Amino acid sequence: MSNLIHFSKAGFEKALENGGVVVVDFWATWCGPCKMIAPAIEKLADEYAGKAVVGKIDVDQEEDLAREFGIMSIPCVVILKDGAEYSRLVGARPYSSFAQALDEALS
Amino acid sequence: MYDILIVGGGPAGLSAAVAAQSRGKRCLVISNPWERNPLSKAPQIHNYLGMPGVTGREMMEQFQRHALDLGAELRVGRVLSAMALDGVFYLTVGSQVYEGRKLILAAGVQRGQKYPGEERLVGRGVSYCATCDGMLYRKRPVAVIGRAKDAPLEANYLQQIGCQVTYVSPTEPVGMDPRIPRVRANRLEILGEGSVTGLLADGAIIPCEGVFILRETVAPNDLFPDLAVEEGYLRVNRQMETNLPGVYAAGDCTGKPLQISKAVGEGLIAGEAAAEALEAQ
Numbered sequence: 001m002s003n004l005i006h007f008s009k010a011g012f013e014k015a016l017e018n019g020g021v022v023v024v025d026f027w028a029t030w031c032g033p034c035k036m037i038a039p040a041i042e043k044l045a046d047e048y049a050g051k052a053v054v055g056k057i058d059v060d061q062e063e064d065l066a067r068e069f070g071i072m073s074i075p076c077v078v079i080l081k082d083g084a085e086y087s088r089l090v091g092a093r094p095y096s097s098f099a100q101a102l103d104e105a106l107s
Numbered sequence: 108m109y110d111i112l113i114v115g116g117g118p119a120g121l122s123a124a125v126a127a128q129s130r131g132k133r134c135l136v137i138s139n140p141w142e143r144n145p146l147s148k149a150p151q152i153h154n155y156l157g158m159p160g161v162t163g164r165e166m167m168e169q170f171q172r173h174a175l176d177l178g179a180e181l182r183v184g185r186v187l188s189a190m191a192l193d194g195v196f197y198l199t200v201g202s203q204v205y206e207g208r209k210l211i212l213a214a215g216v217q218r219g220q221k222y223p224g225e226e227r228l229v230g231r232g233v234s235y236c237a238t239c240d241g242m243l244y245r246k247r248p249v250a251v252i253g254r255a256k257d258a259p260l261e262a263n264y265l266q267q268i269g270c271q272v273t274y275v276s277p278t279e280p281v282g283m284d285p286r287i288p289r290v291r292a293n294r295l296e297i298l299g300e301g302s303v304t305g306l307l308a309d310g311a312i313i314p315c316e317g318v319f320i321l322r323e324t325v326a327p328n329d330l331f332p333d334l335a336v337e338e339g340y341l342r343v344n345r346q347m348e349t350n351l352p353g354v355y356a357a358g359d360c361t362g363k364p365l366q367i368s369k370a371v372g373e374g375l376i377a378g379e380a381a382a383e384a385l386e387a388q
Binding site: 028030031032034036037039040043059060066070072073074076090091092093094095 | 187188189190191192195197204231232239240302
């Protein structure tokens with residue numbers, strides 16, 4: 001069972017209210033690089049289970065959130081700490097980049 | 108899942124495919140249409156052993172037929188991004204993802220440098236993928252820098268989904284929607300602090316919120332930033348291995364001489380080495 005969450009707007013806001021570190025991958029079904037990094041994001045969700053909440057937001061389903069976060073290119077992975085943006089990684093990247101950014105947010 | 112993914116369908120890539128398919132490995136070659144390979148335009152080739160005077164076109168056709176006859180699969184398209192995870196390589200072409208256990212880079216040399224402002228504004232208005240990011244720019248002004256033959260088609264796509272497109276290129280685009288305005292310019296700079304605000308084209312500013320840069324190939328270093336490079340070429344050993352496990356390189360991308368025989372030889376070694384590594388696993 002995957003630890004990855006498919007966020008709705010309400011679910012995402014709830015996760016932010018709970019505090020801690022939240023990772024969100026902004027993606028779309030028509031985006032090749034988004035599909036490509038999907039296994040890396042899944043792995044992140046599993047490896048960091050209990051330490052961080054990892055989820056995805058479909059920019060077509062949640063246009064308001066995409067606009068709110070100023071998403072201009074996908075995939076875009078945003079790391080939030082206690083409700084505020086801590087860092088973001090744009091474009092396809094190796095798992096190690098995501099893990100390193102997440103480690104920094106958790107330290 | 109393929110055994111080997113090969114980026115580039117020139118002499119090196121096809122030679123690698125022939126070598127690996129001969130050893131029973133399943134290969135996918137991803138390449139621009141072969142007519143776009145500079146070799147196919149050579150009127151005559153005089154220094155390839157045993158085939159003096161052959162035309163580039165004949166040679167490319169034979170190379171490709173050889174690889175296909177042995178069962179290699181060919182996908183026409185541009186590799187836009189790549190990832191390695193837990194022993195599997197992932198490559199994207201448009202909205203499709205391909206998986207393989209080994210990777211051979213054989214996409215030739217890339218001409219042309221990055222534009223001022225490009226690196227700084229990637230993901231902040233600079234994009235390399237119309238199908239990925241176009242939707243995020245609907246109803247907004249964007250510039251398309253056309254440095255690939257199929258760039259006009261991508262400009263058409265952006266126009267269709269509702270972007271306000273300006274096409275910028277040094278040469279006349281072929282196949283573009285005539286309603287798209289075109290600016291002829293060569294010296295370009297992408298403007299903006301936090302995000303893109305415009306494109307400086309031969310001294311004139313084109314206001315826009317997005318800049319789509321469409322080149323023929325994505326440099327291997329942009330696919331894998333950790334690839335070791337020496338004097339502009341990928342560093343390889345005698346087995347054509349790069350510094351990244353499971354990633355091989357062959358042909359012009361590894362350095363001079365930029366010759367067909369050398370590319371074919373390196374492709375063979377890379378194909379054999381990748382096949383051997385798979386068998387040893």
